Amino acid sequence: MKAGPDIARVAALVGDPARANMLTALMSGKALTATELAHEAGVTPQTASGHLARLGEGGLVEVTRQGRHRYYHLAGPDVADLLERLMGVAARAGHLRTRTGPRDAALREARVCYDHLAGEMGVTLLSVMIMRRWIVTTEQGLELTAPGAAAMGGFGIDVDALRGKRRPVCRACLDWSARRNHLAGGLGAALLTRMVDLGWVRRLPESRALRFSPTGLAAFTDRFGLAGAA
Template sequence: MEPDIAYVASLIGDKARSRMLTALMSGKALTATELALEGEITAQTASSHLSKLVEGGLLSMRKQGRHRYFQLSDPAVAEVIERMLTLSATRNLATVRTGPNDPYLRQARICYDHLAGELGVRLFDALQQQRLLEIQGNDARLTQAGEAFFTGLGVDLCSLRQRKRPLCRSCLDWSERRNHLAGTLGQWILDDALARQWFKLRLDSRVIEVNKVGARQFAKRYGLADAEPSIDCTTRYNPQALVQSK
C-alpha cells in the first residue's frame, strides 16, 4: 500500500485539529476538555476530532480515572507540525516578522521534547563553532570532539543511540528560521537543564522560563558567548499584556 499523504494532510488541515495538535507540542498530555478549549470547539466536536487523530496515528490516548489524556504519538509527528508552522509563516506574505508574537515564546520554548527559539538556535551555533557538531546535508552529527565532550558531561551516547530516534537532528526553528538541535541528544540537553533548575517549563504554554543565573550556567556549560535572557522571566508573565503592547 502506498503512503496516503492526502489523508494525513486532511487530518492536520482542519483548523480545530491543527490548533489541538499545536497545543500538544508542549509534550504534555492534555484532556479532551483542555483540547476543546484550545480548538475553540465544543466537547462533543472535540471528541470526534480526537478520535480521527487517534485513528490516523497522529495522537495516542490513555485513560486515567475519569479522564482521557492525549499526546502526539511520536517525535516524527512533532517534527511535521513544527515544519508546517514554519512553512505556513513563510507563505504569509502579509506578516513581516516570523514566528510567534509572544517574546517569551521567541526567546525559549519547548518543541515537543527539546529546546527551541532563540536560545535553542544559539546552542546549535555554539556547538558548531566549537566543532562539536557538524552538518551533513540537512542533518547533524557529533564530531569525535563532540562525542568526547558529551561523554565527559555524563551522557551515555550508546544508550541514546539504541533508541528509535536519531542521536542528533537539525530542526528548522519556527521563529528564528535557523536550526536548533532535536533528537535524543537535544532531549537530554533540555532534561538536564530542567533537572538542574536552570530552566523551568510553564504549565500553561510552551514557554521555557530562563532566569539569569540558569542562563549563565547554561552558557558556561555549552560555550555560548552570552545566554542571559533578553526578557526577565522572574517577572510576572502576562501574555495578554504583551499582545496589547504590540
C-alpha cells in the same frame, strides 16, 4: 463530475494551519497526546479535540487509548509521504510561513518544543555546537562527532545510552519563531533535561515558556556561548 478519490477532502484537512502543525509534529513518528498536539498547534484543547476528530474521520491519524491519555499518530507511511511532498512543493514555491507567532516575547526567547529547547536560546545552542564541530551536518541530517560526544559526556549526558534508543540522537527541528534550526532528537531532550536538573532553567507554569535563572544564563554562555566558540 469527475471520478476518482476525493482529494479536496483530504487536502482541506491538511489545509488548516492548526491541523497542519499537528500533522507536522506527528511526522517524527512518535505518538503524541491531544494536549501536546494542542500546544504544538497553538490552540486550546477543545479546539484541538475537534481537529483531531476530523483528522481521524479523514483517515489521516489514528488514536490509541492508554488510561486517560489518547495518543495520536499518523495513520500510515503514505500520510507521511504526502506531507513530505507538500513540503517539497511549498519549499519550491518559496512560501515560508507567515502565520502568527508566539505572542509572548518569552516564548520567542526560550520555550519547550515537545521535549527540547527552542526559541533564541535553542537556535543559539545548535549554531554554537555546529561552530565548534560538535555536530556536523551530513546528507542524512545532523551527526554528533567524537569531540561532541566527549563534550556532552563532560556535561553529564550518557551519549551511549542515547545511541541505544530507537530515537535519533540528533535531529534538526526548524524553529518557528527564529526560522532557523534548533536541536531536537534524543540529545536535544537530554540537554534540556540536564539544564533543568542543574537549575539553569525552569518551566513557567501554564506555558511552554522557559526562564533561565541569572546564574543559569551565565553558566549557559560559559559552556555554550559564542565567546569560547572560536
